[in-house]
Amino acid sequence: MTERVTVTGRRRGRPPARPRAVTTEIDDQTRLGEVYMRALLRAQLRLGLTVAGTVLGLLAAVPLVFAVAPGVSDVDVFGVPLPWVVLGGLVYPVLLTAAWLYVRAAERVERDFAAMVDRR
């Protein structure tokens, strides 16, 4: 009887046999894997909270300024009262810029994480 031999290729996308890639550490939920995961979570959360906090803080200051210094509301910009200029127009570019910066930074965090974990 001929001997049966199973022929297999290397598993797709896996690093060549090498002791414990970080992805395996994460899959096996070892201490080391958890350290990597927690670092990723912390980086993403810190980024999210920074952007959210900055924008919220900026916008939350607007009513406070109007309340504390009512004179500010009386300023006209080309005949339009300042509150209308700020709330009706200027706010939107600020929000967009914040969003754009966030998307760039979040993708960078993910790239760094992938580079660190997927080192072959």
Add this chain to the structure above:
Amino acid sequence: MTAEVAAVAVTAVVTVLIGAFGVRASRTTSDFYVASRAVTPWWNASAIGGEYLSAASFLGVAGLVLAYGADMLWFPVGYTAGYLMLLVLVAAPLRRSGAYTLPDFAEARLESTVARRTASVLVVTIGWLYLLPQFQAAGLTLRTVTGAPAWVGPLVIAAVVLVSVLGGGMRSITFVQAFQYWLKLTALAVPVVFLLLTWHDDGRPEVAPPEQPVFEETTTVEVTTDVTIEVPERVTVDVDGTLAGEERDGPVVVPPGDVDVAAGTELVFPEGARLPHASRLTPLSGEAWALPLRSGDEHPLYSTYSLILALFFGTMGLPHVLVRFYTNPDGRAARRTTLAVLGLLSIFYVLPAVYGALGRLYTPELLLTGRTDAVVLVLPGRLVEGALGDALSALVTAGAFAAFLSTSSGLTVSVAGVLSQDLLRTRIRHPVTGFRVGAGLALVVPILLALSSPLLGIADVVGLAFAVAASSFCPLLLLGIWWRRLTWPGAVAGLVTGGGTSTVAVLATIVAGPQDGWPGALLSQPAAWTMPLAFAVMVIVSLSTPRHRAPGVDRLMVRLHTPENLELNRGDWDPEDRWRD
């Protein structure tokens, strides 16, 4: 008038046709709920924009600005900033969770059916609360442009939504809504050009003069619903109809104070007379209107901050917004889509304030009839004469109709999804049939509510739905995504406390009307206390029930937070398993 009817008809027909175009490709459950995740970011962003810009944005914001001025600009700002909060805190992880609906997310994260059921009840509550003003606005629009009875609008909307949703579920809805975003933007943007030109030719009159508003010329006002008006000074009015319960035909001297006017009455006011207003409105004039925090509310700063919180953090908890996120191919696409949505919303939300401000100048009689929400519909026809004016009126009417249709479709899909998965599944085995029955149920309840409850401010009611979402799903999502120690008893306790208190506050405001003093402020803008309360309850109860921590939470965190291109074990949870067991 015929042009507007045609515009409504065309919007409805195109909606159904585009919906039918999507039908061919949608035969699986996944197609029904999330369009099989094969929607490109551009289509998706247009569709999200289309779905999000509801009657509140299209009609309500301008109406609020007309009546209450600068403080109301926070509504469009908040609607947009809500997307930024969604982007930076939940967008990518939520997409990566793989869930179709909020209850799916609750179940996957907390591994608990109790949490799932609680989330389901809240999705249906928020969905219905949001659908109610859409239907009322539809009634208002059709009555304003055609004079049809109030029940026609809700029924027409429901019929079109049902046809397009039943046809193809989420996939067809995606195309429909993308189309509707662009229709809505055009419908507001094109007339604005003509409105501003007219205002400019008019010598750019001051929008909010310090004096009380007066009729600039002899003005005929048609009252289409019963209204109590507050007359500021003795005035001689030509009346044709019922005034203070008496049939009149001819000049009547009306003393200052409240007077009832019946529907169908025509009032002719002389030039220079001071403008009466609906007594349920307290319109402002001069600085009180033009500048923030001068409205004479007892606690304007608290109300403003509470509104900001509700709008900023409510968006992420709206069921129809979330269901859209699941249609992105991966987490990175979800972020880029959200960025595009922010751009689309920013362009749109500059416009309603212009209508509100010019409406104050050119359609002040809306303050009298109390139908300030109609300003967007009325203004183009008032300022621009002839065929062009008719065309512009038809355009805004079509836009308004698109607003009701897209938001109602999105909400109906979400509510139907939850109803069919969690309520009907034991009775109806086939998922697509279940979804269709759910869609019917999702529409019937808010229609009955819309027909039986009094006409409320559109943007007000929508604001209340945001408050409920901010006090329930916002803490669930934020803690669920970023805090491993959240347990199901904690989540359920928080959802019940936050969702419950805010819903009660909302219902109290709707049923009993606005109250005075601090209780009034706390009830009419509950988010500032119900949202922190929900967070606190979730955290405290979770910390005291550590035994109920989900066993698979670490694996789920890998799924939520790691980029898809890494080959990792993300667990085998799949929302479609529910249909297979």
